[in-house]
Every structure is written in structure tokens, then in C-alpha cells.
Amino acid sequence: MSEHALAAEAREWVEGPWSFRPGAVAGAERVRALVLSGYGLNCEAETAAGLRMCGAAAQIIHVGDLLEGQGAALDGARLLVFVGGFSFGDHIASGRVFANRLRFRLGERLARFVDDGGLVLGICNGFQTIVKLGLLPALDRRPGQGLAPQQASLVHNDRLGYRNAWVRLAIDPESPCVFTRGSTGVPLAVPSRHGEGKLVLADAATRARVEAEHLAPVRYVDAEGRPTELWPDNPNGSAGGLAGLCDASGRVFGLMPHPEAYLYPESHPRFIAQRDQGRLPAVGHGLGILANGVRAAVEG
Numbered sequence: 001m002s003e004h005a006l007a008a009e010a011r012e013w014v015e016g017p018w019s020f021r022p023g024a025v026a027g028a029e030r031v032r033a034l035v036l037s038g039y040g041l042n043c044e045a046e047t048a049a050g051l052r053m054c055g056a057a058a059q060i061i062h063v064g065d066l067l068e069g070q071g072a073a074l075d076g077a078r079l080l081v082f083v084g085g086f087s088f089g090d091h092i093a094s095g096r097v098f099a100n101r102l103r104f105r106l107g108e109r110l111a112r113f114v115d116d117g118g119l120v121l122g123i124c125n126g127f128q129t130i131v132k133l134g135l136l137p138a139l140d141r142r143p144g145q146g147l148a149p150q151q152a153s154l155v156h157n158d159r160l161g162y163r164n165a166w167v168r169l170a171i172d173p174e175s176p177c178v179f180t181r182g183s184t185g186v187p188l189a190v191p192s193r194h195g196e197g198k199l200v201l202a203d204a205a206t207r208a209r210v211e212a213e214h215l216a217p218v219r220y221v222d223a224e225g226r227p228t229e230l231w232p233d234n235p236n237g238s239a240g241g242l243a244g245l246c247d248a249s250g251r252v253f254g255l256m257p258h259p260e261a262y263l264y265p266e267s268h269p270r271f272i273a274q275r276d277q278g279r280l281p282a283v284g285h286g287l288g289i290l291a292n293g294v295r296a297a298v299e300g
Contacts, residue, residue, distance in 0.1 A: 018288030019182035024055025027298040033079040038062040041085035071109035078297035082126025095128030127254030158237030164193040176250030177217035178296035192257040197236035259286030
């Protein structure tokens with residue numbers, strides 16, 4: 001690693017990637033957050049725990065109960081989280097069965113939730129699902145319309161197989177994404193674990209608009225902080241290093257890596273060295289994404 005990269009890594013732990021600091025977000029107790037579970041999803045507990053660390057009233061709800069109630073549980077909710085896992089066993093394609101079930105049984109209600117100012121976060125399988133559902137990037141969709149058609153997908157990694165490792169994410173400060181606000185410019189460290197994470201867009205025109213409108217809030221970067229398509233810094237080969245998408249409002253955000261898996265500084269594989277060198281962050285980097293979502297929900 002170069003001297004520049006070592007210096008950047010040292011700053012990462014001293015400054016942290018966020019303006020967020022430990023403690024609940026002011027007014028967060030008014031934020032009701034729904035965290036989906038069931039049918040092969042498996043990250044709901046840590047996601048709800050992170051939201052509660054930020055002060056939000058997080059409720060885990062089974063997808064079956066949400067559907068049975070025709071989306072009534074969304075009434076009064078401010079944040080809806082699609083968590084990671086293997087929904088419906090990833091049959092056909094990751095997130096496809098889940099997305100179809102929601103689109104045809106709850107599509108209009110989900111569209112209305114977004115139109116009414118609700119926030120949506122999709123993590124890993126959740127990202128795969130909301131992309132196939134049409135919630136991202138939702139180009140040209142207007143309030144009052146149903147869900148947008150699918151304009152992107154997540155496909156098999158260039159290196160076939162499941163990849164489980166930590167990655168660095170650069171945050172675009174010009175993105176409208178409310179979940180990535182307050183970045184200090186330091187790369188975000190988070191775990192990444194998936195086999196179908198390569199982000200592809202419908203065509204060159206869609207890709208050009210995503211880039212021009214800064215709808216790719218996070219990108220995989222190498223040790224020098226440069227966006228990369230090369231393995232292992234980019235675990236799937238996404239063009240331009242794209243690791244996530246947001247919609248034009250910035251209130252719908254999805255990413256492949258797992259912010260909920262880095263809530264505590266001790267979760268990092270090098271936390272002992274960081275502690276001994278005085279570089280241990282006050283909180284895990286992923287908590288900042290959840291805190292920003294809660295803060296945006298408070299601000300309305």
C-alpha cells in the first residue's frame with residue numbers, strides 16, 4: 001500500500017466518514033420504521049437494532065403479515081427497510097420472486113408510500129428486490145403514478161460465486177441521496193457478501209442519466225480511493241464501480257454492501273490494531289447510513 005493510501009486509512013479512523021456521532025438522532029422517537037422479515041430474509045435483527053441505536057421506533061414485520069393486511073402497516077410509518085438474505089431462495093434470480101409478489105399485491109400502496117414522503121432503504125437482497133420492483137432508479141416516474149418499470153438489475157458477479165469480504169465505498173457528495181449526507185470524503189468501510197451484485201442498467205441512455213443526475217451515491221474504490229471495476233476491491237465487476245442507486249428524490253436508496261453489519265467499531269476485523277493505534281472509530285461506519293435515514297425522516 002502506498003504512503004498516500006496509508007495516510008488516508010489513518011484519517012479514516014480518526015475522522016470517520018460521517019458527521020454522525022454516537023447517540024440517538026434528535027426527534028427519532030417519532031420515526032416509525034418497518035423492517036421486513038420472512039421468506040429467506042435474515043438481516044432483520046441487526047437492521048432493527050441499528051435503527052433503535054439511532055432512537056427510531058423500529059418494528060420487524062413479516063412480509064406475509066404486510067401483504068395480508070394489504071399494506072395497512074405502512075400507515076404512519078416513515079421508513080421501510082428491505083433487508084438482506086435470500087428471499088424465496090433466490091430462485092429464478094435474486095429478489096425476483098419477492099419483487100413480483102410485492103408488485104402485484106402491494107404495488108400501488110408502495111408507490112403511495114413513496115409519494116407521501118416515505119423513505120425506503122434496500123440492502124443487498126433488498127437492493128436486488130427494489131430494483132426489480134421499479135423503485136430504483138425510477139427515472140421519469142411522477143407522483144400519483146404506479147411503480148416504474150424495471151430499469152436496472154443485479155446479475156451474477158463477474159467472478160462467479162459468493163464473495164464475502166470488506167470493501168471501501170466512496171460517497172458522491174453531489175448525490176441527492178439523504179442516506180449518504182454528511183460525508184467527510186473519507187471512504188466508507190462495510191462488509192459485502194453476495195453472488196449476484198453486478199449492477200447493470202437498461203441501456204446506455206439510462207446509464208448516462210444515472211451518472212449525470214448523481215443517482216449512484218456509492219462506488220467501490222481501491223486503496224487509493226479511485227473507483228474500480230477490478231476484483232477484489234470491486235467484488236462483482238459493476239461498471240464504474242457502482243455499488244448502489246438512489247431515486248431523484250434521494251429518499252429511496254439501495255446498495256449491495258451491508259451497513260447494518262458494521263454498527264459497532266469492534267465489528268471491524270482490524271479493530272484491535274485500530275484501538276492500539278488510537279484509530280478506533282466512535283461508531284461503526286454503517287451506522288451513519290441508518291442515522292441519516294432516521295434524520296431525514298425526522299426532518300420530513
